[in-house]
Amino acid sequence: MGAYAAAFERSISDPTRFWGLAARDIRWLVPPDRVLDDGAPPFYRWFTGGELNTCDNALDRHVEEGRGDQPALVYDSPVTGTVRTFTYRELTDLVARFAGVLRAQGVDRGDRVVVYLPMIPEAVVAMLACARIGAVHSVVFGGFAARELAARIDHARPKAVVSASCGIEGSRLVAYKPLLDEALELAAHKVERCVVRQRPQLHADLVRPRDVDWDEAVAAAEPVGCVPVAATDPLYILYTSGTTGRPKGVVRDNGGHAVALRWSMENLFGVGPGDVFWAASDVGWVVGHSYIVYAPLLTGCTTVLYEGKPVGTPDAGAFWRVAAQHRVKVLFTAPTAIRAIKKEDPDGRLLARYDLGALDTLFLAGERLDPDTYHWAARMLDRPVVDHWWQTETGWPMVCNPRGLEPLPVKPGSPSVPVPGYDVRVLRPDGSPAAPDEEGDIVVRLPLPPGTLPTLWQDDARFVESYLTRFPGHYLSGDGGRMDEDGYVWVMGRTDDVVNVAGHRLSTGVMEEVMAAHPAVAECAVIGVRDPVKGQVPRGLVVLKSGADRAPEAVCAELVAMVREQVGPVAALRQVAVVPALPKTRSGKILRAAMRGIADGRDVPVPSTIEDPAVLESLRPVLLDPGADADAPPA
Numbered sequence: 129m130g131a132y133a134a135a136f137e138r139s140i141s142d143p144t145r146f147w148g149l150a151a152r153d154i155r156w157l158v159p160p161d162r163v164l165d166d167g168a169p170p171f172y173r174w175f176t177g178g179e180l181n182t183c184d185n186a187l188d189r190h191v192e193e194g195r196g197d198q199p200a201l202v203y204d205s206p207v208t209g210t211v212r213t214f215t216y217r218e219l220t221d222l223v224a225r226f227a228g229v230l231r232a233q234g235v236d237r238g239d240r241v242v243v244y245l246p247m248i249p250e251a252v253v254a255m256l257a258c259a260r261i262g263a264v265h266s267v268v269f270g271g272f273a274a275r276e277l278a279a280r281i282d283h284a285r286p287k288a289v290v291s292a293s294c295g296i297e298g299s300r301l302v303a304y305k306p307l308l309d310e311a312l313e314l315a316a317h318k319v320e321r322c323v324v325r326q327r328p329q330l331h332a333d334l335v336r337p338r339d340v341d342w343d344e345a346v347a348a349a350e351p352v353g354c355v356p357v358a359a360t361d362p363l364y365i366l367y368t369s370g371t372t373g374r375p376k377g378v379v380r381d382n383g384g385h386a387v388a389l390r391w392s393m394e395n396l397f398g399v400g401p402g403d404v405f406w407a408a409s410d411v412g413w414v415v416g417h418s419y420i421v422y423a424p425l426l427t428g429c430t431t432v433l434y435e436g437k438p439v440g441t442p443d444a445g446a447f448w449r450v451a452a453q454h455r456v457k458v459l460f461t462a463p464t465a466i467r468a469i470k471k472e473d474p475d476g477r478l479l480a481r482y483d484l485g486a487l488d489t490l491f492l493a494g495e496r497l498d499p500d501t502y503h504w505a506a507r508m509l510d511r512p513v514v515d516h517w518w519q520t521e522t523g524w525p526m527v528c529n530p531r532g533l534e535p536l537p538v539k540p541g542s543p544s545v546p547v548p549g550y551d552v553r554v555l556r557p558d559g560s561p562a563a564p565d566e567e568g569d570i571v572v573r574l575p576l577p578p579g580t581l582p583t584l585w586q587d588d589a590r591f592v593e594s595y596l597t598r599f600p601g602h603y604l605s606g607d608g609g610r611m612d613e614d615g616y617v618w619v620m621g622r623t624d625d626v627v628n629v630a631g632h633r634l635s636t637g638v639m640e641e642v643m644a645a646h647p648a649v650a651e652c653a654v655i656g657v658r659d660p661v662k663g664q665v666p667r668g669l670v671v672l673k674s675g676a677d678r679a680p681e682a683v684c685a686e687l688v689a690m691v692r693e694q695v696g697p698v699a700a701l702r703q704v705a706v707v708p709a710l711p712k713t714r715s716g717k718i719l720r721a722a723m724r725g726i727a728d729g730r731d732v733p734v735p736s737t738i739e740d741p742a743v744l745e746s747l748r749p750v751l752l753d754p755g756a757d758a759d760a761p762p763a
């Protein structure tokens with residue numbers, strides 16, 4: 129039996145022993161009584177009775193163990209012309225001081241702190257400072273609009289918000305503070321304190337005494353040490369899109385998270401202490417949480433925080449420049465980024481300018497890796513390109529080619545095999561196991577391994593209903609796919625109304641909610657359709673109210689602007705078409721999957737429950753050819 133098969137078998141047959149051994153790489157303040165607490169299924173807890181501090185494991189511990197002068201964080205920002213390195217000692221000092229700032233603002237263990245920051249070192253500092261004092265951070269991605277931020281504030285009910293005057297999107301300045309002010313106005317929950325980092329590119333007006341200037345507060349703060357927290361205490365809440373407009377607050381614990389992420393670095397990514405790891409994502413997504421911040425630092429690596437884009441900052445050689453300059457060993461990004469680079473530099477002329485001698489592997493996740501992109505990247509880089517599949521809910525890879533454990537043959541289009549700890553299955557609608565290569569729902573048999581979501585924030589019922597009810601005893605991933613004879617998993621895409629736009633998981637429901645509020649709209653549907661660069665883009669189909677005397681093009685342009693304004697630019701809704709009717713079942717359910725299939729050029733059977741097949745047929749031309757974008761985005 130190979131190393132992978134042996135590890136997988138051990139992880140499933142004796143998870144207590146498997147993860148108990150992995151837990152030895154973490155510094156515990158109080159060792160756990162139990163590795164797996166399975167006393168209250170379907171809720172499982174890892175490392176109960178144990179106490180630790182995640183920040184201690186990510187920073188202080190490394191300083192004490194001799195890594196104080198090693199770079200912990202490299203901030204590379206082509207949009208500001210900055211490259212700055214922070215050693216473990218420097219980062220520990222900054223975090224300890226900012227933890228003092230939070231304390232001084234009344235933030236204590238268990239309090240929530242919303243972090244709404246661009247890709248600047250302060251984002252990492254704020255997250256780790258929360259961990260240091262046992263506060264629970266909830267990072268909100270900067271591409272969301274005020275309304276979305278307000279919804280998250282109302283749900284997490286934070287004591288404080290940490291933000292900045294602006295973000296920099298390529299050449300565009302995004303004023304964060306007005307968005308924050310608007311969100312605070314919209315939110316019912318009243319936030320007591322906002323700590324605002326003033327960036328030189330744009331000064332924000334502070335509302336005193338609510339708003340506190342980051343630099344002034346840090347100058348006045350006393351450094352604070354790490355507090356012990358229970359392994360099962362929440363480290364963070366990260367909201368992710370569900371099928372409805374209401375985001376789900378995925379909870380991450382401290383103990384299981386630290387153990388699983390630390391294990392994943394050596395066994396999946398093949399990196400260890402001292403290596404340079406770069407996840408080119410955003411701290412607002414789970415990749416940013418796990419593989420920009422926590423996993424590399426828990427492992428004693430150097431992590432790269434990149435404030436730039438794959439193209440345009442300044443060109444499609446940007447990723448290769450960063451990888452070469454910082455001697456990156458593992459680069460992790462989303463396929464959409466590689467497709468954007470490929471589009472601009474198909475022959476790799478820019479890539480050829482850089483010495484990528486240190487680069488060992490390119491890991492890709494966040495959306496399906498299409499074989500074309502895989503082959504292009506593998507050919508251009510001439511080194512392993514590794515697809516892997518996971519979700520915000522799981523926090524770390526579920527299916528991967530475990531480079532550290534045992535590199536397995538690559539099958540382009542498949543992220544390879546279930547990761548140790550994840551008993552991945554494919555089920556038929558009746559819950560019976562699918563045959564090899566038969567498509568079904570991808571599920572994971574409970575218990576999920578450490579590091580995965582123990583529940584949704586203050587909503588055990590929604591946790592059970594969303595993930596554990598469809599197939600009792602299993603976690604429902606929401607993705608469909610198949611498993612082949614060799615145990616390789618083939619992920620085909622979402623089985624629900626969640627879209628994946630440029631690696632950003634978005635709810636079509638939230639866009640529909642916004643569009644439905646337009647006075648001329650009678651009903652609408654948003655579907656995700658294939659896009660050559662972003663993977664998927666949303667497309668809106670709208671039925672106007674009878675008697676609406678507005679020009680359809682004007683309504684479409686207004687709808688595009690409304691979604692951008694109320695959901696955020698990241699929704700990237702550009703295609704909206706006015707149609708005479710939407711196809712529905714006899715019970716009135718809109719047939720989104722059927723429309724999606726036609727738009728993607730797939731042969732989809734017309735559901736037998738359809739009310740009027742002619743309606744679906746009449747949409748075919750519009751679904752196959754969206755026409756021009758409804759409007760150019762505002763400058």
Ligand SMILES: CCC(=O)SCCNC(=O)CCNC(=O)[C@H](O)C(C)(C)COP(=O)(O)OP(=O)(O)OC[C@H]1O[C@@H](n2cnc3c(N)ncnc32)[C@H](O)[C@@H]1OP(=O)(O)O
Nearest residue numbers: 270271297409413414415462465493494518630631697698
């Ligand atoms: C495995 C578990 C997971 O799935 S975790 C999620 C993993 N996903 C990712 O890491 C995301 C990968 N995608 C990306 O990094 C970006 O899409 C890349 C490839 C860099 C392209 O970026 P960009 O050209 O900006 O396109 P986009 O579609 O991301 O953005 C659309 C519009 O939104 C804006 N936007 C984006 N981020 C922000 C932000 N932080 N603050 C403010 N605005 C933001 C973009 O500027 C863009 O605006 P515009 O429409 O061009 O005006």
